[in-house]
Amino acid sequence: MSVHLPPGRPVFEPADRIPALGALREAVRRRDWDAVSAAFAAHPDEDDRALACRVVADIPDYQGFLRQAVDRDPHDPLARSLLADRLIQAGWARRTGHRAQYVSQQQFEDFHAHLRRAEILLIDVCAEHPRYALAWYLRVITSRGLQLGLEETRRRYERLAEHHPHHYSGRQQLLQQLCPKWxxxxxxxxxxxxxxxxxxxxxxxxxxxxxxxxxxxxxxxxxxxxxxxxxxxxxxxxxxxxxxxxxxxxxxxxxxxxxxxxxxxxxxxxxxxxxxxxxxxxxxxxxxxxxxxxxxxxxxxxxxxxxxxxxxxxxxxxxxxx
Known part of the structure; x- marks a missing residue:
C-alpha cells in the first residue's frame, strides 16, 4: 500500500486522479467509440468498470454520442449500458439529492421518465447477456429510483451476485435501499x-x-x-x-x-x-x-x-x- 503525505489540494474527480479514466474521458470528448470500447475491454475488474461507467455518464452533452453508438450496433451491451447510465444520471440531477418531501411532482415525473428509458435499454441487455455486470448493477439503481420495492431491488442484486458475488458498487446500491430513507x-x-x-x-x-x-x-x-x-x-x-x-x-x-x-x-x-x-x-x-x-x-x-x-x-x- 502506498504511504505518503498529501502534497496539497485533494483531487475528487476520478478521471483527474486515474490516468486510464482520464484517457477514457478524452475518448468520449473526441467521440471515439473504438477507444471507449477498448478502454472498457482493458478493465477486467467489474468494480473498476462500474466507476469507468460513471465517469462516462457524468460527462455532460455527450448523450447524443452514446445514442449514435447504440444506433450503430443495437446489440452492443456496453453502448446500451453507458447510455442507460447517462439517462440515470440526468434523471437524478433533475430529482436532486434532497429528501423526497423536498422534491416537486414535476421533478419526480422527469426523474422517473429518464429511469424508464434507461430500464428499456437495460432489460434487453440483461435478457441477451445475463452475466453482464454493468447492466445488473445499473438496474439495482433504477429499481430504487423507480420505487419498485426492496424485494425487486434485492432480486436484481442477487442476479448480479450470481456471477459477481463481491461487486462492491452493486452492494453499495442495495445498501442504500436497505436504509430507512428508502x-x-x-x-x-x-x-x-x-x-x-x-x-x-x-x-x-x-x-x-x-x-x-x-x-x-x-x-x-x-x-x-x-x-x-x-x-x-x-x-x-x-x-x-x-x-x-x-x-x-x-x-x-x-x-x-x-x-x-x-x-x-x-x-x-x-x-x-x-x-x-x-x-x-x-x-x-x-x-x-x-x-x-x-x-x-x-x-x-x-x-x-x-x-x-x-x-x-x-x-x-x-x-x-x-
Missing part, C-alpha cells in the same frame, strides 16, 4: 453490511460498507436529533470495533490493491466515520493511503456539507494526531 431498516442495513464484510475476500473494499452504513445512520441522527446524538452513536465501542475489524480485513489488509479504483471510496468512508466520531488518529492510516486522492462521499455528511473543506480539515487534524 424504506428499509437500520437492522437490515447494518446486517447486510456486516454480512458482506465478513464474506468478502481479504483486501477487498467490501468492508467499507460497515462505514457507509454507519455514516448513513449518523446523517439521519444529525438531521433528526442533532450533532451530539449522532456523534455519540459513532463513538460507541461496538461501532468503533466494527470499523477497526472491517478495515483490517479490507483496505488495511496486506492483500489490498492500492491501485483498485474503489480503494479511494473505501478509505474515504472509513476515514470519515472515524473523523465524525472524533477518532482522528484512527483515521490517519486511511488518509496516508489516500494522499491527495479523495471521494466526495461521505464528506458532505459532516459539518458544513462542503466535501472539499471537510476532507482537508479532517485530513490535517488526522495526520497531526496519527
Amino acid at each position: 424504506g428499509g431498516t437500520w437492522e437490515a442495513a447494518h446486517g447486510f453490511a456486516a454480512e458482506c464484510a465478513k464474506a468478502s475476500p481479504p483486501g477487498s473494499p467490501n468492508g467499507a460498507l460497515i462505514a457507509v452504513a454507519q455514516m448513513e445512520q449518523y446523517l439521519e441522527l444529525r438531521e433528526k436529533e442533532g450533532d451530539r446524538v449522532a456523534e455519540t452513536y459513532l463513538r460507541a465501542a461496538p461501532a468503533r470495533q466494527a470499523l477497526v475489524d472491517a478495515a483490517a480485513h479490507s483496505v488495511l489488509h496486506p492483500a489490498a490493491r492500492a491501485e483498485a479504483y474503489q480503494s479511494v471510496n473505501a478509505h474515504s468512508a472509513f476515514a470519515a466515520a472515524h473523523c465524525a466520531a472524533g477518532r482522528h488518529a484512527e483515521a490517519a492510516p486511511h488518509f496516508r493511503a489516500l494522499g491527495d486522492r479523495a471521494s466526495e462521499f461521505p464528506w458532505g455528511y459532516i459539518g458544513t456539507a462542503d466535501h472539499e473543506a471537510e476532507f482537508a480539515r479532517h485530513r490535517k487534524t488526522a495526520l497531526a494526531k496519527g
Whole structure:
C-alpha cells in the first residue's frame, strides 16, 4: 500500500486522479467509440468498470454520442449500458439529492421518465447477456429510483451476485435501499453490511460498507436529533470495533490493491466515520493511503456539507494526531 503525505489540494474527480479514466474521458470528448470500447475491454475488474461507467455518464452533452453508438450496433451491451447510465444520471440531477418531501411532482415525473428509458435499454441487455455486470448493477439503481420495492431491488442484486458475488458498487446500491430513507431498516442495513464484510475476500473494499452504513445512520441522527446524538452513536465501542475489524480485513489488509479504483471510496468512508466520531488518529492510516486522492462521499455528511473543506480539515487534524 502506498504511504505518503498529501502534497496539497485533494483531487475528487476520478478521471483527474486515474490516468486510464482520464484517457477514457478524452475518448468520449473526441467521440471515439473504438477507444471507449477498448478502454472498457482493458478493465477486467467489474468494480473498476462500474466507476469507468460513471465517469462516462457524468460527462455532460455527450448523450447524443452514446445514442449514435447504440444506433450503430443495437446489440452492443456496453453502448446500451453507458447510455442507460447517462439517462440515470440526468434523471437524478433533475430529482436532486434532497429528501423526497423536498422534491416537486414535476421533478419526480422527469426523474422517473429518464429511469424508464434507461430500464428499456437495460432489460434487453440483461435478457441477451445475463452475466453482464454493468447492466445488473445499473438496474439495482433504477429499481430504487423507480420505487419498485426492496424485494425487486434485492432480486436484481442477487442476479448480479450470481456471477459477481463481491461487486462492491452493486452492494453499495442495495445498501442504500436497505436504509430507512428508502424504506428499509437500520437492522437490515447494518446486517447486510456486516454480512458482506465478513464474506468478502481479504483486501477487498467490501468492508467499507460497515462505514457507509454507519455514516448513513449518523446523517439521519444529525438531521433528526442533532450533532451530539449522532456523534455519540459513532463513538460507541461496538461501532468503533466494527470499523477497526472491517478495515483490517479490507483496505488495511496486506492483500489490498492500492491501485483498485474503489480503494479511494473505501478509505474515504472509513476515514470519515472515524473523523465524525472524533477518532482522528484512527483515521490517519486511511488518509496516508489516500494522499491527495479523495471521494466526495461521505464528506458532505459532516459539518458544513462542503466535501472539499471537510476532507482537508479532517485530513490535517488526522495526520497531526496519527
